[in-house]
Amino acid sequence: MTIKKLKYQRFLEQFPNCPSEEFTEVEKDAYRWVHHPIEAVDFLPVNIISEPPPRMLNDSDKMCMGYGLSMFDTFENALAKYKKIFRRMRLHQKQHFKEDKGTYVALLELNKDDGIADTPKEKNYGHFTFHEYEDANLQENMKDLFEIFKDDEEFVN
Amino acid sequence: MKNLSINRNRKLNTANFIRIGDISFFEGPLLSLFEELNSGHLYVFDWVDRDKKHNKWLIYRVLPKVLLQYLNKKISHFDLFNNRAESSTYYTDIDYRNQAFYNYDALELTQIPEDYLPNQDNFFEPEDCPALNRIKVVIMASLSKQKMANEYSNDANVPKLILEKPNVDVFNKISWEESTYRVKANTSVYIIPTSISYNSYTNTKNGPINLYEKFDKTRKLYANQYS
Numbered sequence: 001m002t003i004k005k006l007k008y009q010r011f012l013e014q015f016p017n018c019p020s021e022e023f024t025e026v027e028k029d030a031y032r033w034v035h036h037p038i039e040a041v042d043f044l045p046v047n048i049i050s051e052p053p054p055r056m057l058n059d060s061d062k063m064c065m066g067y068g069l070s071m072f073d074t075f076e077n078a079l080a081k082y083k084k085i086f087r088r089m090r091l092h093q094k095q096h097f098k099e100d101k102g103t104y105v106a107l108l109e110l111n112k113d114d115g116i117a118d119t120p121k122e123k124n125y126g127h128f129t130f131h132e133y134e135d136a137n138l139q140e141n142m143k144d145l146f147e148i149f150k151d152d153e154e155f156v157n
Numbered sequence: 158m159k160n161l162s163i164n165r166n167r168k169l170n171t172a173n174f175i176r177i178g179d180i181s182f183f184e185g186p187l188l189s190l191f192e193e194l195n196s197g198h199l200y201v202f203d204w205v206d207r208d209k210k211h212n213k214w215l216i217y218r219v220l221p222k223v224l225l226q227y228l229n230k231k232i233s234h235f236d237l238f239n240n241r242a243e244s245s246t247y248y249t250d251i252d253y254r255n256q257a258f259y260n261y262d263a264l265e266l267t268q269i270p271e272d273y274l275p276n277q278d279n280f281f282e283p284e285d286c287p288a289l290n291r292i293k294v295v296i297m298a299s300l301s302k303q304k305m306a307n308e309y310s311n312d313a314n315v316p317k318l319i320l321e322k323p324n325v326d327v328f329n330k331i332s333w334e335e336s337t338y339r340v341k342a343n344t345s346v347y348i349i350p351t352s353i354s355y356n357s358y359t360n361t362k363n364g365p366i367n368l369y370e371k372f373d374k375t376r377k378l379y380a381n382q383y384s
Contacts, residue, residue, distance in 0.1 A: 093206070
């Protein structure tokens with residue numbers, strides 16, 4: 001049997017029990033915030049993106065989950081979490097958030113060969129973390145794309 | 158990022174800040190709580206801006222009772238800021254190298270840009286706070302310390318627990334933050350000689366030791382002597 005290597009293995013190796021045993025291969029639909037058209041950063045973990053740099057205050061922020069991709073179990077949850085964070089931000093941060101995270105939600109079909117995920121957290125809008133396998137290309141798994149905003153400031157619902 | 162009016166001569170020393178936990182977190186800290194080791198003062202790092210190479214944080218001191226009101230959703234993020242313990246507000250820019258916060262200058266702002274003020278309708282969200290229990294322990298300890306300070310006024314003779322951040326890793330498999338947290342939380346910490354001292358007392362013993370207990374005993378002795 002071939003042992004599948006995770007895409008950011010060399011970073012994950014720095015952390016104990018990373019990813020934890022809770023992470024398993026999945027076959028399901030998932031939702032992720034993206035730009036339209038898709039940008040290179042859309043499928044990069046936050047700790048890999050250099051511009052802007054990840055928010056860190058000391059080494060304790062160099063966490064395992066920072067090398068995984070944030071996803072949601074439903075479109076409604078992906079939208080609700082986006083709205084919640086967006087509304088809490090200062091005006092200029094809202095613009096940055098749109099630039100950084102995009103203004104669309106992609107529907108992705110996750111397969112066992114793509115990577116491993118933890119369980120969606122009900123208390124956190126069905127958020128889960130996905131660690132890609134080395135050869136995964138999630139952009140190819142994109143089945144649909146939904147807008148987050150009706151116009152510049154108003155959400156779709 | 159905004160052009161800031163700053164006072165380069167007024168720096169906040171963050172070398173003895175220990176991180177308690179994040180009050181708000183999504184893909185990294187958004188609002189994070191720190192304690193200044195010797196004064197016990199609480200400070201928050203509030204993420205306010207970024208450009209391609211930096212993240213900008215406001216740093217301000219908060220009163221434990223005000224922070225508790227915020228955690229109990231009695232006041233907003235704006236109120237937490239507005240009722241800060243001192244008018245002095247600092248900022249730090251942490252660059253793409255992401256070294257620890259204490260490696261970057263924290264300078265005083267002479268004017269706070271309006272854009273950096275928190276929203277009036279932002280209230281605490283417990284699900285975004287991964288360290289709520291730990292934060293509450295520290296707030297309670299801080300409130301109790303304040304009460305004690307009121308009881309014994311500011312008499313210079315009252316023993317003080319002074320912790321100095323060591324230059325080397327002197328603790329047994331736990332971080333400096335965890336060690337100091339354990340001391341403050343009145344649980345034992347395993348230390349190597351001369352790593353922690355209070356007043357003239359310096360520990361010279363290997364193995365688990367409860368420093369707070371010793372400190373508290375001295376404090377009570379003092380209190381009895383002068384009551």
